[in-house]
Amino acid sequence: MTTKRSLRWSHLTPDSVEQWAELTNLLAMADRTEEYYEAEDLAEELEESGFTPETDSWAVWDGELMVGYGQLRVAHNLDDEGRVRCQLGGGVHPDWRGRGIGRELVRRQEERGRELAAERHSGTPYYFRAGGELEGSDARRLLTHMGYAVVRYFNELARPLPGDPVTVPEPGELEGVELVTPTSEHEGGVREAHNAAFVDHWGSTPQSEATWHDYWTGRPPRRQLSTLAIGDDGAVLAYVLVSQWVPRQAYVDLVGTVREARGRGLAAACLSRSIRLAAESGQYDVIELGVDSDSPTGATRLYERLGFRLDRVMAAMMKEPVVNESVAEEPSAQG
Missing domain, CATH: 3.40.630.30 (Gcn5-related N-acetyltransferase (GNAT))
Structure with a gap:
């Protein structure tokens, strides 16, 4: 035409x-x-x-x-x-x-x-x-x-890397929880945790197996920078999933904690670990993330405590x- x-x-x-x-x-x-x-x-x-x-x-x-x-x-x-x-x-x-x-x-x-x-x-x-x-x-x-x-x-928040040091819980410090790097075997468990964590978030839609697989196996995700909090029973309690869209910039796609595990500092622990991993890699100058300004979990305050600062405000x-x-x-x- x-x-x-x-x-x-x-x-x-x-x-x-x-x-x-x-x-x-x-x-x-x-x-x-x-x-x-x-x-x-x-x-x-x-x-x-x-x-x-x-x-x-x-x-x-x-x-x-x-x-x-x-x-x-x-x-x-x-x-x-x-x-x-x-x-x-x-x-x-x-x-x-x-x-x-x-x-x-x-x-x-x-x-x-x-x-x-x-x-x-x-x-x-x-x-x-x-x-x-x-x-x-x-x-x-x-x-x-x-x-x-x-x-x-x-x-949209940004944090310079390496920036100020962050504190990451030592193994065994979080009772009944282990911080790990995700593998292909975690795909289904993280999807279930994400759908559960975001059920009370504005505009959220559950991720189907197909759409989640597209994301999980795509080019941008960087599993080596991502972190999961795994309970004693193997369930995913919290997660931070990181991607890279342009050189020298890490981007936090998703941060979440299932409802029954909130209030234990698991999201902060996961994010701190991912910040440290990105900084120690030497491959990134900044790590960024986006958050709903009216998030029911008060996430913005958490991110500010970890050194993130407001960069810009976008509208839906x-x-x-x-x-x-x-x-x-x-x-x-x-x-």
Whole structure:
């Protein structure tokens, strides 16, 4: 498809990941989100369980230059309020903004989201969610114009490495608990612990075996920096899972403690160990993480005690949920 502005619409493909990465990293710099990606990591996203690039992604081209993209994910499981989350993603090259590309990308994702939500969870309330980025960003203005509102803020924190020394419990110091580095055998146990730990977190959806396996076996995770707190019975009580997206930066993807083990300092112990591992490796200058500003566990205070400081505040935006209706006769809007 070609528009009157000579733009070509297609879908994200393995052959376009280099251009996709180039655009994504330009957006990270221009919009100050710091969300950088390598082409190999984006290639893995095209193979995620439940994601079909031919129907769930869009790429906008000016000649050989990718000037915009969209990426839709519709959850297989319902969130903590029994609703279907349709997660919109994407962006537009700064030099091509203000020409309707962003609005069209959002419109197409919403249309496909309605269709896919009805297929997976017929008759169930669904909603659209998207990243609102920083205060005053172009993305936030566009989404506000299209009926979205800020529903949550997330604090992005950073800690220099090596930084101040951290205290890690010695073996045997935590009664009935051992701190270990995860292995492939822990995949299922950590998934179960994560689903249990996040059941009371805003917007959380249980991780299916397939989606968790995609994450666990992907390129970014760094098991050698991650830490599990294992009980005497072998159950995972707490966990810190670390990834690397760009050189010299470690990123804490997930921190959690199952409800029955909270209040024992296990998350702090796991995170302290992971900080030390990253520092001692000599391969990282900083370790970062993101946390819900309204986290029910008071996690931000824990992170500050371990030397993390606020770097930026990002917003989550949402359109209020509506009830699914049949979309069988709605026209398709594929690019």
